[in-house]
Amino acid sequence: MNGPRDRGRPGGDAADRALDDALALANAAPRGRAARPGANDPLVVALGHEPAAGAHPAQQTVPHAKDTVSWPEARRIARHAARRLEARALPLGEDILGMALAQSLTALTDLPAFDSSAMDGWAVAGPGPWRLRGQVLAGQRRPADPLLGGHAVRIATGAVLPPGATAVLRSEHGSVRNLTDGEWLHVLAPHPAPDPGQEIRRRGQECRHGDELLPAGAVVTPAVLGLAAAAGYDELTVTMRPRVEILVLGDELLDHGLPRAGRVRDALGPMLPSWLRALGADVTDLRRLRDDADTLHAALAASGADLVVTTGGTAGGPVDHVHPVLARLGARLLVDGVAVRPGHPMLLAELPSGPLLAGLPGNPLAAVSGVLTLVAPALRALAGHPVPAPYAAPLTTDVPGHPVDTRLVPVVFDDESAARPLHFTGPAMLRGLAAADGMAVIPPGGGRAGQETAVLDTGALAPAWGSGG
Numbered sequence: 320m321n322g323p324r325d326r327g328r329p330g331g332d333a334a335d336r337a338l339d340d341a342l343a344l345a346n347a348a349p350r351g352r353a354a355r356p357g358a359n360d361p362l363v364v365a366l367g368h369e370p371a372a373g374a375h376p377a378q379q380t381v382p383h384a385k386d387t388v389s390w391p392e393a394r395r396i397a398r399h400a401a402r403r404l405e406a407r408a409l410p411l412g413e414d415i416l417g418m419a420l421a422q423s424l425t426a427l428t429d430l431p432a433f434d435s436s437a438m439d440g441w442a443v444a445g446p447g448p449w450r451l452r453g454q455v456l457a458g459q460r461r462p463a464d465p466l467l468g469g470h471a472v473r474i475a476t477g478a479v480l481p482p483g484a485t486a487v488l489r490s491e492h493g494s495v496r497n498l499t500d501g502e503w504l505h506v507l508a509p510h511p512a513p514d515p516g517q518e519i520r521r522r523g524q525e526c527r528h529g530d531e532l533l534p535a536g537a538v539v540t541p542a543v544l545g546l547a548a549a550a551g552y553d554e555l556t557v558t559m560r561p562r563v564e565i566l567v568l569g570d571e572l573l574d575h576g577l578p579r580a581g582r583v584r585d586a587l588g589p590m591l592p593s594w595l596r597a598l599g600a601d602v603t604d605l606r607r608l609r610d611d612a613d614t615l616h617a618a619l620a621a622s623g624a625d626l627v628v629t630t631g632g633t634a635g636g637p638v639d640h641v642h643p644v645l646a647r648l649g650a651r652l653l654v655d656g657v658a659v660r661p662g663h664p665m666l667l668a669e670l671p672s673g674p675l676l677a678g679l680p681g682n683p684l685a686a687v688s689g690v691l692t693l694v695a696p697a698l699r700a701l702a703g704h705p706v707p708a709p710y711a712a713p714l715t716t717d718v719p720g721h722p723v724d725t726r727l728v729p730v731v732f733d734d735e736s737a738a739r740p741l742h743f744t745g746p747a748m749l750r751g752l753a754a755a756d757g758m759a760v761i762p763p764g765g766g767r768a769g770q771e772t773a774v775l776d777t778g779a780l781a782p783a784w785g786s787g788g
């Protein structure tokens with residue numbers, strides 16, 4: 320705390336709080352909509368999706384304090400700082416949900432693998448009526464004997480079509496009469512006789528052996544597991560999940576009971592692991608550390624994670640040890656302050672042993688800003704996930720901007736899927752965020768009612784493959 324880091328920058332916490340107070344309170348409502356961004360779409364630029372150094376027009380003219388980078392630039396740096404992790408073949412199952420395919424998914428077989436019936440009914444050969452004999456069930460081998468013209472066989476949905484069958488008559492369109500010379504199948508009026516090929520699922524309709532079903536980088540969803548199983552896979556080659564260690568710093572933090580005697584409950588320990596897991600991380604450890612430089616130094620020096628996330632201690636107060644410890648370790652600072660409210664003291668560093676470190680500010684909403692700004696892009700890059708399409712919604716009302724910084728403002732979507740800003744969104748508050756559908760990205764200068772605005776997903780109970788921004 321009380322660091323000189325932000326001295327001299329226009330706008331400040333008092334201004335932020337006044338702005339926050341101007342925002343309206345609203346209740347949760349349906350989701351917004353995904354934008355279809357073009358390369359020069361201001362949304363894309365505002366979100367930092369462009370590889371070039373273009374910033375939001377309003378941000379290009381803004382003077383920044385030394386070292387502070389714009390919010391889109393911080394996201395780009397985080398994305399490019401992280402290198403994709405190794406790939407491994409892992410068994411097809413829930414354990415790989417949310418991981419990215421390291422290779423394209425190609426069909427190991429034709430799909431369907433054989434001609435089969437699309438309906439319960441009768442496989443028929445030629446025009447009717449048909450002499451009925453036997454039945455074929457799903458799972459049985461293809462009958463050796465061909466179906467002769469004028470014959471039919473009972474068939475179940477999915478059963479292999481007997482050779483010689485020309486169509487399938489669905490059960491509700493036919494009737495069987497028992498005559499002295501056996502069972503005869505007729506088309507039931509007023510239904511027409513089946514056209515050749517009717518109700519037959521042809522081999523290879525969905526894909527041919529070797530066809531690309533999904534590109535490398537596609538995220539394993541439940542549907543992808545199903546498709547891969549259908550296409551003959553027992554394992555998939557996926558990019559490993561980033562191993563993340565969370566270090567929650569602060570002597571003042573309590574892990575149970577009421578806040579008391581200058582001490583507050585740790586709000587980040589209960590929040591971050593599931594959030595980061597939803598973003599694709601394998602959270603290997605969460606530790607609460609005392610405000611002690613040697614303890615932090617030892618923890619960072621020994622870390623085997625791909626990404627270390629610290630909370631608190633990023634500013635310049637007497638027990639804010641993150642910067643000095645990073646310097647002692649010889650870490651390379653990639654981001655040291657971001658022009659975003661809340662969360663401007665956030666940082667990103669590369670530790671000498673390789674892992675990245677995201678230093679999130681201690682104020683809880685500022686820490687969430689750090690998750691959205693630095694941690695989410697870094698995790699995506701490590702895990703080989705694609706950059707999601709920006710999610711956009713019009714604002715229900717004017718939203719005051721910070722003069723210099725991007726603002727991240729908790730919003731809910733109303734019945735028209737417009738983003739309504741919430742109250743109680745100060746950096747130390749979670750009340751607004753907890754009711755929010757997402758965080759609107761308000762560029763310097765503010766947002767106007769009706770203006771399409773990027774909204775970052777904060778519904779972190781949704782799995783990684785559903786999180787936007």
Ligand SMILES: Nc1nc2c(c(=O)[nH]1)N[C@H]1C(S)=C(S)[C@@H](COP(=O)(O)OP(=O)(O)OC[C@H]3O[C@@H](n4cnc5c(N)ncnc54)[C@H](O)[C@@H]3O)O[C@H]1N2
Pocket residue numbers: 320321322323324325326567568569571572583584585586587588630631632633634635636639662663664679680681682683685746747
């Ligand atoms: N002189 C200045 N002081 C501060 C500045 C500044 O620019 N100049 N920036 C302010 C901003 S903005 C933020 S954000 C904080 C960042 O501080 P730290 O990252 O050093 O965090 P702490 O000082 O450790 O804690 C800040 C605040 O948050 C509470 N906290 C910390 N961890 C948790 C937790 N896990 N759960 C709930 N609350 C937590 C802590 O008790 C403090 O109240 O610095 C400002 N100061």
Ligand code: MOO
Pocket residue numbers: 332659660661662663664680682684685746747
């Ligand atoms: O105000 Mo600080 O913006 O990061 O909490």
